[in-house]
Amino acid sequence: MTPDAAVEHLCPVPHIPEAVAAVRRRARTVLAGWSLPPDTADDALLVISELVTNAVTHARPPAVLRLARTQVDGHRALRIEVTDAGPASHGQRPSDLQPEEHGRGIPIVAALSARHGVRSHCGGVTRWADIETS
Numbered sequence: 001m002t003p004d005a006a007v008e009h010l011c012p013v014p015h016i017p018e019a020v021a022a023v024r025r026r027a028r029t030v031l032a033g034w035s036l037p038p039d040t041a042d043d044a045l046l047v048i049s050e051l052v053t054n055a056v057t058h059a060r061p062p063a064v065l066r067l068a069r070t071q072v073d074g075h076r077a078l079r080i081e082v083t084d085a086g087p088a089s090h091g092q093r094p095s096d097l098q099p100e101e102h103g104r105g106i107p108i109v110a111a112l113s114a115r116h117g118v119r120s121h122c123g124g125v126t127r128w129a130d131i132e133t134s
Contacts, residue, residue, distance in 0.1 A: 007068060007069040007070075008066065008067065008068040008069075009027075009030045009066070009067045009068075010064055010065070010066050011023055011026050011027065011064065011065040011066075011067075012062065012063075012064050012065075013052055013055060013056065013062075013063035013064060013065055013082065013084075015056060015061035015062070015063065016056065017056060017057075019052065019056055020049055020052050020053050020056060023048065023052050023065055024045055024048060024049050024052070027044070027045060027048050027065065027067060028041070028045060030067055031044055031045070031067075031078075034069065034078075036078065036133055037133070040078070040131060040132075040133055043112045043131055044078055044080060044131050046108060046112060047080050047108070047109050047112050047113060047129050047131065048065065048067075048080055048082075050105035050106070050108050050109050051065075051080065051081075051082040051105070051109065051127050051129070052065060052082055053105060054082070054105050054106075054127065055082050055084040055127075058087060058088060059084035059085060059086060059087055059088055059124070059125065060084060060085035060086055060087070060088050060124075061084070061085060062084070062085060063082060063083065063084040063085070064082070064083050065080070065081070065082050066079070066080075066081040066082075066083070067079070067080060067081075068081075069133075070130070072114055072115070072130045072132065073114075075114075075132050075133075075134055076132070076133045076134040077114065077130045077131060077132050077133055078130070078131045078133050079128060079129075079130055080113075080128060080129045080130075080131065081126050081127070081128040082126070082127050082128075083123070083124060083125070083126040084124050084125055085123070085124040085125075086120075086124040086125050087125070109127075109129050112129070112131065113129035113130055113131050114130045114131060114132045115129070115130050116128060116129035116130070
């Protein structure tokens with residue numbers, strides 16, 4: 001990454017299932033521009049997919065993905081955040097959810113990130129993960 005390169009990227013997340021693939025493609029382009037190692041970029045794209053899927057499936061719009069280069073415990077890291085308007089009411093959730101197909105996202109995020117968490121605020125909820133890049 002050159003000193004003049006952007007260190008933050010924001011991407012609105014449309015509240016439709018197809019948004020996950022579209023956001024992942026956009027994120028792939030951003031990460032390539034930041035010259036992340038291929039394995040790190042692959043891990044980041046999986047974390048992005050899981051967090052965006054969670055927002056589209058379980059939360060109210062609007063949602064936004066934020067990618068940022070940062071430092072964690074003295075190491076370079078990629079911060080991935082997805083902010084949404086908070087949990088959807090039970091009646092707003094898609095009716096075609098199969099229990100056996102869901103519930104694996106956060107364990108995947110935990111396995112691939114150095115740390116992760118959830119932050120509630122007046123605008124909704126932000127789920128985040130840090131992936132070390134060096």
